[in-house]
Amino acid sequence: MTRVAVVGAGITGLAAAWELAQEGAEPVVLESEPRAGGVIVTERRDGFVVEGGPDGFLAAEPELPALARELGIGDRLVDQLARGSFLWTGARLEPLEEGRAAALLGISEPVHEDLSKGFRSFAGGMADIVDALVVRLGSRVATASGVAGVARSGRGYRLVLTGGAAVEVEGCVCAVPAWVAAHLLTSLGVPPARDLDDVLYFPSLTVSLAYRREQVRARLEGTGFVARLEEGGTLRACTYASLKYPNRAPEEFLLLRAFLAPVAGDPAATAHAELAKILAISGVPLWTSAFHWLRGLPRYQPQHAAHVAAIRDRLARLPPLAIAGAGVDRAGVSACVRSGRTAARAVLERLGAVQ
Ligand SMILES: Cc1cc2nc3c(=O)[nH]c(=O)nc-3n(C[C@H](O)[C@H](O)[C@H](O)COP(=O)(O)OP(=O)(O)OC[C@H]3O[C@@H](n4cnc5c(N)ncnc54)[C@H](O)[C@@H]3O)c2cc1C
Numbered sequence: 001m002t003r004v005a006v007v008g009a010g011i012t013g014l015a016a017a018w019e020l021a022q023e024g025a026e027p028v029v030l031e032s033e034p035r036a037g038g039v040i041v042t043e044r045r046d047g048f049v050v051e052g053g054p055d056g057f058l059a060a061e062p063e064l065p066a067l068a069r070e071l072g073i074g075d076r077l078v079d080q081l082a083r084g085s086f087l088w089t090g091a092r093l094e095p096l097e098e099g100r101a102a103a104l105l106g107i108s109e110p111v112h113e114d115l116s117k118g119f120r121s122f123a124g125g126m127a128d129i130v131d132a133l134v135v136r137l138g139s140r141v142a143t144a145s146g147v148a149g150v151a152r153s154g155r156g157y158r159l160v161l162t163g164g165a166a167v168e169v170e171g172c173v174c175a176v177p178a179w180v181a182a183h184l185l186t187s188l189g190v191p192p193a194r195d196l197d198d199v200l201y202f203p204s205l206t207v208s209l210a211y212r213r214e215q216v217r218a219r220l221e222g223t224g225f226v227a228r229l230e231e232g233g234t235l236r237a238c239t240y241a242s243l244k245y246p247n248r249a250p251e252e253f254l255l256l257r258a259f260l261a262p263v264a265g266d267p268a269a270t271a272h273a274e275l276a277k278i279l280a281i282s283g284v285p286l287w288t289s290a291f292h293w294l295r296g297l298p299r300y301q302p303q304h305a306a307h308v309a310a311i312r313d314r315l316a317r318l319p320p321l322a323i324a325g326a327g328v329d330r331a332g333v334s335a336c337v338r339s340g341r342t343a344a345r346a347v348l349e350r351l352g353a354v355q
Contacts, residue, residue, distance in 0.1 A: 001024070001025065001026040002024075002025040002026060002170055002171070002348070002351055002353045003025070003026045003028065003156075003168075003169045003170055004020050004025050004026070004027050004028070004169055004170060004171040004172065004173065004320075004344075004347055004348075004351075005027075005028050005029075005030060005147075005157065005159055005167060005169040005171075005172045005173070006020070006027050006028070006029045006030070006172075006173045006175060006344075007030050007147045007150075007159070007172065007173070007174050007175060007176055007184070008029075008030075008031060008032075008038065008174070008175035008176040008177075008180075008325065009029050009030075009031035009033075009036035009037070009038065009134075009141055009143065009175075010036075010037065010038025010039065010040070010175060010325060010326075010336070011037070011038060011040055011129070011130065011333055011336045011337060011340070012038075012175040012324050012325035012326065012336040012337070012339055012340035012343075013029055013031070013038075013173065013175035013176075013324075013325070013340060014029065014036060014037075014130065014133040014134070014137065014141075014340070015067060015133070015336070015337040015340035015341050015344075016173040016175055016324060016340035016341060016343055016344040017029045017133075017137055017140060017141070017173075017344070018067070018070075018071075018133055018136070018137065018341075019340065019341040019344035019345060020173075020344045020347075020348065021136075021137065021140065022070075023344070023345070023348050023353060024353070025348060025351075025353055026140070027137070027140050027344075028140060028142065028167060028169065029137065029140055029141040029142060030142055030145045030146070030147050030159065030161065030167065031141065031142065031143045031144075031145060031146075032144070032145070032146030032147070032162070033143060033144070034143050034144045035143060036130055036133075036134050036141055036143060037127060037130040038053075039052075039053035039054070039293060039296070040053050040054060040126045040127055040129075040130050040333070041053050041127065041291065042124065042125030042126055042127030042128075043289060044124065044125070045287075045289075046250075047249065047250040047253075048210060048242075048248065048249050048250070048253070048255055049124060049125040049247055049248045049249075049255075050125075050208045050241075050255065050257075050289050051125055051126060051208075051241070051257070052206070052289075052291035053126070053291070053293070054126050054333050055119075055121060055125075055126065055239065055241065055244070055245070055257070056080065056119035056120055056121035056126070056244075056245065057119060057120060057121070057126075057332065057333045057334050058114065058115070058117070058119060058120075058332065058334060059079070059080070059117035059118050059119055059120045060114035060115075060116070060117045061114075061332070061334035061335075062334075063334040063335075063337040063338050063341075064077075064120070064129065064333060064334055064337060065077055065120070067129065067337055068122070068128075068129060068132070071129070071132040071133065071136055072132070073122070073128060073129070073132045076122045076123045076124065076128050077120055077121075077122060077123075078120065078121055078122060078123050078245055078246050078247070079118070079120055080118040080119045080120065080121075080223070080244060080245060081243060081244060081245060081246060082221075082222055082223050082240070082243045082244055083118055083222065083223065084096070084098070084221070084222035084223065085100075085101040085222050085223050085224055085225060085226065086221065086222055086224070086225035086226075087100075087101075087104070087225060087226055087227075087228065088225045088226070088227040088228065088235075088278055089228060090227075090228060093221075093225050093278075095222075096226070098115050098116070099115050101224075101225075101226045101237070104226045105226055105236065105237055105259070119244075121245050123246070123247050124247070126333070145161050145162075145163075146161060146162040147159050147160070147161060147162075147176075147184065148160050148161060148162045149184070149187060150172065150174075150184050150185075150187070150188050150321075151188065152188070152318070152319065153168055154168075155170065155319055156168065156169050156170040156171060156172075156319050156320075157169055157170075157171075157172050157319060157321065159172070170319070170320070170351055171319065171320035171321065171347040171348075171350070171351050172320070172321045172322075172347070173321075173322050173323075173324055173340070173343045173344055173347055174321065174322070174323045174324070175323075175324045175325045175340055175343070176325070176327070177201065177295065177298075177325075177326070177327045178196040178197070178199035178201075178298060178327030178328065179196065179197055179199070179201075179295075179327075180327075181193060181196050181323055181327055181328070182194055182195075182196035182197045185311065185315075185323070188318075188321075190311060190314050190315060190318075191314075192307065192310040192311045192314055193311050193314075195303070195307035195310070195311070196307065196311070196327060196328070198301045198303070198304070198307070199298050199299070199300055199301070199304065199327055200298070200299045200301075201294075201295030201296060201297065201298050201299075202295075202296050202297050202298075202299060203262060203292070203293060203294055203295065203296055204259070204291075204292070204293040204296030204297065205259070205260045205261070205262060205263065205267055205290070205291070205292050205293075206257055206258065206259050206260070206290070206291050207257070207258045207260060207267050207268050207270075207271040207288055207289070207290045207291075208241065208255060208256070208257045208258075208288065208289045208290075208291075209255070209256045209257075209258065209268070209271060209272060209275065209285040209287075209288045210249065210253055210254070210255055210285055210286040210287050210288075211253065211254045211256070211281060211283075211285055211286065212252060212253060212254075212286070213252055213253060213254050215254075215281050215282050215283050216254055216279050216280070216281050217279075217280035217281070217282070218278070218279040218280045218281075220240050220243055220254075220279070222240075223239060223240060223243065223244040224237065224238045224239040224240045224244070224256075224257075225237065225238055225278075227278075233274055234260045234261050234263045234270050234271075234274065235258055235259070235260060235270075235271065235274040235275065235278075236259045236260060236261055237258075237259040238256055238257065238258050238259070238275060238278075238279075239256070239257040239259075240254070240256060241255040241256060241257045242254050242255040242256075253286070256275060256279075258271035258274070258275060267290050267292075268285070268288035268290055271288070272284065272285055272288070297326075297331055298326050298327060298331050308323070308328050308329075311323060311328075320346075320347040320348075320350035320351050321347070322343035322344075322346045322347050323343065324336075324339040324340045324342070324343035325339055325340065
């Protein structure tokens with residue numbers, strides 16, 4: 001059976017491995033962290049579903065529902081409950097046009113997105129799709145197995161792991177963040193890959209806060225609000241997580257998710273203090289949970305597409321090796337699934353394993 005390595009077990013690498021397995025190849029997924037999922041992290045506690053990374057995907061994009069159905073979890077898909085977001089002006093919350101919230105936060109993607117259908121997620125949070133992939137891929141996913149180097153070996157590659165072990169494969173899908181891909185591919189002898197170091201990853205700090213419903217006196221409308229940057233303060237935005245999607249909190253509770261600028265001191269205390277003023281919250285949160293991504297969402301430079309094309313052009317002269325994921329294609333979860341599956345098929349086509 002054709003053995004293909006997938007480096008990185010974020011949603012891109014897992015989707016690539018799934019595609020490889022569906023086509024009859026033998027993927028071996030090598031992930032440096034002790035858990036799969038990359039920036040998709042869902043904590044489940046006391047009936048709450050708390051997202052540390054993405055909380056949903058564009059409903060207009062078909063990749064996640066299609067993958068969920070293949071994995072037998074199509075019934076876990078949930079629709080957004082509330083629509084619309086608001087702007088905190090410093091004095092009041094004013095309604096925002098569709099799409100403006102993402103633009104104000106600087107997270108809209110360069111291509112035109114179809115926001116008209118809203119967003120979707122999974123009943124148990126975004127990790128539902130990761131969990132299903134990990135179960136179905138089974139022992140083909142090796143966590144705590146970081147790849148330190150990739151070298152050509154025979155008609156394929158030899159991947160050296162951080163502990164010193166080596167894996168021989170006929171092809172490879174590289175689904176790691178841009179700066180890791182830059183390092184691995186440059187040392188393989190693909191000089192244009194150095195340009196992937198130009199992809200900047202913005203830090204992200206979110207705090208989820210649980211309250212009893214009666215603690216929050218303001219009327220919560222829509223999915224949340226963004227705060228005007230010039231108003232100072234640390235709070236950039238807030239999602240009413242338990243009003244946006246079903247099953248995020250038990251009936252008598254509310255789950256809020258605050259997006260903060262980098263903050264000195266305790267981010268949870270800062271988030272609560274700022275939210276308490278805006279939403280007239282009394283008392284203290286039942287609990288809080290902070291997630292800090294030092295490198296969160298990627299931002300591409302204007303030359304990025306040309307850089308990626310040059311790398312792919314160079315890779316075409318080597319044994320089958322494809323790059324995929326948020327570091328090279330688009331950052332949305334759906335785009336990552338598409339990128340991973342496309343990369344897997346490209347590797348298999350070059351290996352002659354699919355027509
Ligand atoms: C806070 C936040 C909120 C977001 N919100 C949304 C949202 O609501 N909707 C949406 O569509 N998108 C959202 N995104 C974007 C989206 O979640 C990501 O772009 C996407 O999940 C990235 O997947 P990936 O597999 O390409 O990369 P990653 O998730 O970064 O996975 C890469 C994997 O490679 C591993 N790795 C690194 N180095 C090595 C090595 N040397 N060897 C082996 N493995 C290695 C890493 O540990 C990681 O597991 C959000 C992102 C963040 C950070």
